[in-house]
Amino acid sequence: MSSARSSENQKSGVAFLLTQVGAHAAFQFAERLETLKLDPAHAGILRAINAENGLSQRELAKLMGMFPSRLVLVLDELEKAGLIERKASAEDRRTHMLHLTARGKETLQNIGRIAREHQDAFCAALNASERETLAALLSKLAAHHHLTPGVHPGYRKL
């Protein structure tokens, strides 16, 4: 056996590969999003508001796993960019129901396009069958860990 020592290739385990490749994918997606002057948190919030129209800020914060006070600032940005609206509820005037504007829906479609471009580029080394296999294995892991579909774990301590 060769000399060992120095740069011993302790082949990375699959769990480490997941964090490594996953972080790289996240970074590249964020880079692409910059063309829309958005970051991943913006994209996730737009997606959530579209999926569940009329959400309150409290509900959205809980869904996204972030503090309501932090959400306020992000929504301020999105509202200033004309992508969402806060509409006071008729029944309870404390709550703000969140909606996408027409421009917000348009932006959401652009995000979808960017996500597809990102995916194609990132998985260029895999053929269609391999991508399906990978997706199936990851879905199994995601389900096992009860990850909410479409929601990136932001992980601030609760």
Place this chain on the structure above:
Amino acid sequence: MSSARSSENQKSGVAFLLTQVGAHAAFQFAERLETLKLDPAHAGILRAINAENGLSQRELAKLMGMFPSRLVLVLDELEKAGLIERKASAEDRRTHMLHLTARGKETLQNIGRIAREHQDAFCAALNASERETLAALLSKLAAHHHLTPGVHPGYRKL
């Protein structure tokens, strides 16, 4: 076709699954590391110093993709914990050669054990064959994106 609207399951693409599952794996590994009072950056640095003994701080910073000034503080912590040593070089007394102490090597083995436990728990939903398949696909992606084996991309803008 059923009613659509609200919570339309726009099935996550494989790229998103990667970032989602990867972030979750990273989080759970970090949690486990807390039992050693270390964080993932510490673990990566110990691993790098062990692999390439006598590294200078400059070289290590470049390898890890972090700023030398930030590395100083992390190394301070590791040195205070008795896991590494800075030894002044004989040839160039400006540079500090980095080494693991006996306790550092011991800790590195504990990290390895924790990493294996983490991997087993995280991949519990997959059988041995599926894990191999997943590792192979991820390795292919990692190679395609020129990710350094064993180094987590910290991604501060350079």
Place this chain on the structure above:
DNA sequence: TATTGTTATACTCTATAACTATA
């Protein structure tokens, strides 16, 4: 009194810029 959204405060984190000591 309890709850929604907001604002304010305090704390952490870290990139950049000085600084020192060697070369």
Place this chain on the structure above:
DNA sequence: TATAGTTATAGAGTATAACAATA
């Protein structure tokens, strides 16, 4: 002068606490 490591400064990000409006 140039480089290795260190320290200092400043700015961004954000969790917690306080607050105002409504219930």
